[in-house]
Amino acid sequence: xxxxxxxxxxxxxxxxxxxxxxxxxxxxxxxxxxxxxxxxxxxxxxxxxxxxxxxxxxxxxxxxxxxxxxxxxxxxxxxxxxxxxxxxxxxxxxxxxxxxxxxxxxxxxxxxxxxxxxxxxxxxxxxxxxxxxxxxxxxxxxxxxxxxxxxxxxxxxxxxxxxxxxxxxxxxxxxxxxxxxxxxxxxxxxxxxxxxxxxxxxxxxxxxxxxxxxxxxxxxxxxxxxxxxxxxxxxxxxxxxxxxxxxxxxx
Numbered sequence: 001x002x003x004x005x006x007x008x009x010x011x012x013x014x015x016x017x018x019x020x021x022x023x024x025x026x027x028x029x030x031x032x033x034x035x036x037x038x039x040x041x042x043x044x045x046x047x048x049x050x051x052x053x054x055x056x057x058x059x060x061x062x063x064x065x066x067x068x069x070x071x072x073x074x075x076x077x078x079x080x081x082x083x084x085x086x087x088x089x090x091x092x093x094x095x096x097x098x099x100x101x102x103x104x105x106x107x108x109x110x111x112x113x114x115x116x117x118x119x120x121x122x123x124x125x126x127x128x129x130x131x132x133x134x135x136x137x138x139x140x141x142x143x144x145x146x147x148x149x150x151x152x153x154x155x156x157x158x159x160x161x162x163x164x165x166x167x168x169x170x171x172x173x174x175x176x177x178x179x180x181x182x183x184x185x186x187x188x189x190x191x192x193x194x195x196x197x198x199x200x201x202x203x204x205x206x207x208x209x210x211x212x213x214x215x216x217x218x219x220x221x222x223x224x225x226x227x228x229x230x231x232x233x234x235x236x237x238x239x240x241x242x243x244x245x246x247x248x249x250x251x
Contacts, residue, residue, distance in 0.1 A: 003028040003041055004087035004103065004113040004186050005219070006193045008238045009211015014047060015076030018086055021219035029066045029088040034201045034217040037117070037182065041065070041088035044102030047072075048111040049081035050190040055109045057083075057190065061099040082211070083190040085111040091144070101142035105150045109189040112153065114146035115200055115216050116182030121145045124178035128152065149174060153187065163187050163194035164235040168246055171196050175248070186214065193236040195228070196246065202228040204241055212236045 005025055007017055018025045023033060029041045046061035062069050066088055087103035103113035118125060125148055129137060132155055140147045149170060156166035171183045175198065182199030195202060195214050205213040205225050214236060218225040228234050233244045 002038075002087055002089050002103070002113070002115040003032055003035065003216040004085070004115050004184075005213065005215035006083075006085040006111075006186055006188050006195070007211060007213050008083050008188070008191070008193060008236065009207070009213075010209070011052070011080045011082040012211075013077060014049060014079050014081065014084060014086075015073070017084065017213070017219070018047065019073065019076050022221075023217070024219045025086055025088055025215075026066050028217065028219075032217060036200055038090040041090045043091040044089040044099055045069075045072075045087065046099070046102045046104050047075075047084060047086035048104040048106060049079065049084040051081065055190065057085075057104075057106060057109070057111050059104060059106055059111075061102045061104075063098045063102070083188060085113060085186060085188050087113040087115070087186075101144045101147065103146065105141060105147065107154050110154070110157065111188050112150045113186045114149050115184040115186070116198070118145035118149065118174060118183075119178045119181045121178070122148075124181075125174070128173060128177050149183070149185065153185065163189070163192060164233050164244070167194050167196050168233050168244075171198050171246060184216065191237070193234070195234040195236075197228040197230050197232045197234070198246065199230070202232075202234065204228060204234060204236065206236075206239075206241055208239075211238045212241060 042065035045066040104111040
């Protein structure tokens with residue numbers, strides 16, 4: 001369900017990362033190579049990016065598939081950024097939220113995406129949803145599992161958690177409430193990236209002098225791509241990548 005990518009590094013045209021590579025996110029929207037669940041990511045897409053000197057990212061999101069939006073090709077050609085997060089969506093369930101349900105979700109400096117699905121949605125998440133402040137529930141952008149998972153992570157960020165800790169604790173809480181969920185989460189503030197591998201594929205590419213890419217799957221056949229083990233937390237900057245095991249809820 002879904003494919004996503006984040007980048008930190010030398011300012012680069014969005015299209016150089018999302019369109020031009022032979023297996024870029026654009027191609028993954030209809031022909032992913034390593035997607036274990038679902039085959040076509042046509043239920044919306046989005047990209048968020050940061051302009052120099054502005055900590056709050058811009059977003060471009062649409063309800064339909066990336067390949068059907070000619071405006072995105074122009075956007076990708078001319079917009080350059082040193083930090084971005086983008087995703088193509090295969091919805092867990094059909095809904096009426098339109099582009100509001102398409103990642104990236106955002107708040108302040110943060111961009112967030114969820115590749116996966118919450119098992120037993122929505123009933124399995126009732127108790128966790130009830131633990132959130134009412135104002136945060138009423139502020140959800142969409143009525144989907146990803147939006148609620150984002151609300152949980154954001155609540156922790158606002159309470160002062162580091163990005164990696166916020167994602168790790170969110171994943172473990174959801175996995176405990178809804179076993180067998182797939183919870184590959186991706187988060188950036190334009191300076192760091194945090195991501196989890198939990199039930200689906202995750203890879204990273206660290207290119208000296210250019211930056212760091214974290215993605216559901218490689219966008220080319222560069223042998224420097226490294227796969228993140230399942231049940232792991234990744235934290236990264238433009239120059240460094242750190243992997244930490246995530247323990248099962250029962251451990």
